[in-house]
Amino acid sequence: MGFESLAQYLLLGLHIPDGFLSVPVAALWWLLTIALLAVAVRRVGTLNEHQVPMMGVMAAFIFAAQMLNFPVLGGTSGHLLGGALVALLLGPWAGTLVMACVVALQALLFQDGGLLALGANIFNMGIATAFVGTWVGTALLRMFGGKPWGLVGAGFVAAWISVMVAALLTSLQLVLSGLSAAVVFPSMLAVHLFIGIGEGLITAAALAFVVSTRPDLVTSLTSYLSPKAVRRPVNRGALAAITGVGLAIAVVLALLSPLASSSPDGLERVAEDQGFLERTQDAAYNLLPDYTIPGIDGPISTILAGVVGLLIVFGLAYGIALLIRGRSATSSADSTPRASPGGRTGA
Amino acid sequence: MTLSSAGLERYIDAASPVHALDARVKLLLTCATVLALGLLPPGAWVGVLAIAALIWWAVLQARVGLGTILRRAFVALPFALAAVTLVFTKPGAPLFELPLGGLRLTATDAGLVAFASVVVKSWLSVQAALLLTATTHFTDLLHALRALRLPAVLVAILAFAYRYLFVMVDEAQRMLRARECRSAELPGRPGGRNLGWRAAVVGQMVGTLFLRSYERSERIYVAMLSRGFSGELRALRSRPLSTTEQGLLLVLGALLAAIALLANVL
Numbered sequence: 001m002g003f004e005s006l007a008q009y010l011l012l013g014l015h016i017p018d019g020f021l022s023v024p025v026a027a028l029w030w031l032l033t034i035a036l037l038a039v040a041v042r043r044v045g046t047l048n049e050h051q052v053p054m055m056g057v058m059a060a061f062i063f064a065a066q067m068l069n070f071p072v073l074g075g076t077s078g079h080l081l082g083g084a085l086v087a088l089l090l091g092p093w094a095g096t097l098v099m100a101c102v103v104a105l106q107a108l109l110f111q112d113g114g115l116l117a118l119g120a121n122i123f124n125m126g127i128a129t130a131f132v133g134t135w136v137g138t139a140l141l142r143m144f145g146g147k148p149w150g151l152v153g154a155g156f157v158a159a160w161i162s163v164m165v166a167a168l169l170t171s172l173q174l175v176l177s178g179l180s181a182a183v184v185f186p187s188m189l190a191v192h193l194f195i196g197i198g199e200g201l202i203t204a205a206a207l208a209f210v211v212s213t214r215p216d217l218v219t220s221l222t223s224y225l226s227p228k229a230v231r232r233p234v235n236r237g238a239l240a241a242i243t244g245v246g247l248a249i250a251v252v253l254a255l256l257s258p259l260a261s262s263s264p265d266g267l268e269r270v271a272e273d274q275g276f277l278e279r280t281q282d283a284a285y286n287l288l289p290d291y292t293i294p295g296i297d298g299p300i301s302t303i304l305a306g307v308v309g310l311l312i313v314f315g316l317a318y319g320i321a322l323l324i325r326g327r328s329a330t331s332s333a334d335s336t337p338r339a340s341p342g343g344r345t346g347a
Numbered sequence: 348m349t350l351s352s353a354g355l356e357r358y359i360d361a362a363s364p365v366h367a368l369d370a371r372v373k374l375l376l377t378c379a380t381v382l383a384l385g386l387l388p389p390g391a392w393v394g395v396l397a398i399a400a401l402i403w404w405a406v407l408q409a410r411v412g413l414g415t416i417l418r419r420a421f422v423a424l425p426f427a428l429a430a431v432t433l434v435f436t437k438p439g440a441p442l443f444e445l446p447l448g449g450l451r452l453t454a455t456d457a458g459l460v461a462f463a464s465v466v467v468k469s470w471l472s473v474q475a476a477l478l479l480t481a482t483t484h485f486t487d488l489l490h491a492l493r494a495l496r497l498p499a500v501l502v503a504i505l506a507f508a509y510r511y512l513f514v515m516v517d518e519a520q521r522m523l524r525a526r527e528c529r530s531a532e533l534p535g536r537p538g539g540r541n542l543g544w545r546a547a548v549v550g551q552m553v554g555t556l557f558l559r560s561y562e563r564s565e566r567i568y569v570a571m572l573s574r575g576f577s578g579e580l581r582a583l584r585s586r587p588l589s590t591t592e593q594g595l596l597l598v599l600g601a602l603l604a605a606i607a608l609l610a611n612v613l
Contacts, residue, residue, distance in 0.1 A: 205550020
């Protein structure tokens with residue numbers, strides 16, 4: 001295993017090299033990253049010094065864990081980004097620092113991602129994945145922690161969404177730097193729909209393994225889980241079901257996203273030529289026609305549409321989750337009440 | 348073979364003026380080079396050439412092999428695929444048409460220039476960063492980062508991460524080898540069950556690696572305590588930059604600023 005093959009593994013990720021971001025965009029994200037890292041350093045600084053060697057070794061762990069891959073289809077392989085996993089295990093601020101060190105090391109040692117683009121890369125792959133992973137993961141655990149598939153499901157969804165958010169941010173920065181929104185958004189998101197599934201599966205299985213082996217290490221998560229869920233290593237059935245559902249969603253979205261591009265010479269042109277445009281223009285686009293927001297022009301509109309779309313998808317998923325929870329709560333109203341540490345009561 | 352014995356580390360103990368230069372100067376100049384490249388407008392070929400000349404002059408001074416640096420700098424090239432689309436999306440005078448399936452893509456001159464600029468700038472930026480990595484010990488780089496006011500906690504985490512990077516990578520490779528050894532495959536029959544099963548295996552490997560790393564960090568901390576660690580990481584005080592180093596920093600920094608400015612004004 002040499003320098004090159006390691007670099008190849010890592011290249012699958014989202015590391016933006018120098019030259020692709022315009023200086024104002026790079027500077028903006030450097031400022032955001034510095035501000036958030038300063039908060040993270042302050043937060044962690046109030047903890048004991050025990051954390052420093054731990055977070056350093058954790059950064060090395062993420063680096064090594066990114067090499068553990070598994071064959072998916074053909075020559076492609078799934079591997080880990082790790083932001084959601086480390087944030088769920090160690091908390092968002094410590095996770096942010098660990099991931100920032102991982103991304104910085106990749107840039108400084110392996111030229112994986114640029115120096116000018118480092119601020120954006122740390123933000124996308126460190127800060128955003130850690131916080132999105134924690135928010136989504138704990139919100140889902142609060143609702144489903146007691147279920148047999150609760151931990152696996154929450155880990156998968158949190159990791160998948162964290163990868164999608166990282167891809168969305170990367171696309172946003174590239175588009176703000178002058179690349180074509182009609183090309184960057186659909187292609188980045190379509191590729192990461194699938195990469196996110198690998199991330200989600202590994203994160204879910206790793207979480208389940210750690211929680212069942214050393215529940216004392218992840219007290220922040222075990223408070224959401226029933227004792228039965230803690231003792232179960234990996235729920236095979238749940239993992240298989242999630243693989244199927246995830247693949248189905250990814251295929252559908254990936255097939256739709258190029259159609260939604262507003263590029264006049266994209267697939268839509270083909271559709272127009274072939275006369276099947278009317279048939280494809282169904283409910284999926286009525287809300288945000290052509291992936292743009294009416295009244296606003298240019299790439300900003302596409303970007304806003306992307307963000308709004310993601311928010312809608314998340315809101316929908318969250319709402320459905322609340323509905324399921326509400327229904328099962330009424331059907332088992334007399335079961336023993338679980339401690340709810342987040343203080344969330346009802347939907 | 349371990350990670351540490353591979354790659355450009357073999358040049359790191361060579362003797363050259365660039366190797367001997369203070370890490371702070373090298374770090375600042377590398378950042379300035381990358382920034383200057385970023386500030387060049389598309390098509391500013393004279394400016395690109397001037398910065399390239401500076402980088403190549405430094406590479407020759409460092410005696411790490413210009414060919415090696417040029418070749419290794421292609422590491423970021425796959426990302427250029429994202430920029431290829433610039434050729435067809437940027438408005439400008441049409442150059443040629445590319446029939447692709449049922450649709451025709453029109454290449455423009457402005458698009459071609461923008462694409463070439465992005466690729467060349469990216470390639471040169473990686474060269475500058477490679478030169479820094481190839482001529483500077485990472486520990487020196489960490490001291491430089493600390494001297495440039497990176498918080499001590501972050502520098503300490505980076506130092507631990509670098510120290511245990513190779514240990515954990517070796518650990519991961521042993522796990523991968525163990526998986527290979529146990530994964531017999533009959534000819535004509537695919538090994539390993541479905542995708543979910545394979546992912547679960549890797550997930551458990553990642554979980555195991557996490558626990559081993561965590562427990563290792565606990566042992567490290569205990570070892571540090573038993574050697575008198577008081578919660579503060581100490582380093583030798585860095586010396587101030589010499590007049591020559593300050594001069595070099597100013598001259599090259601001004602040169603890069605001038606190139607970036609002229610390319611934008613002219």
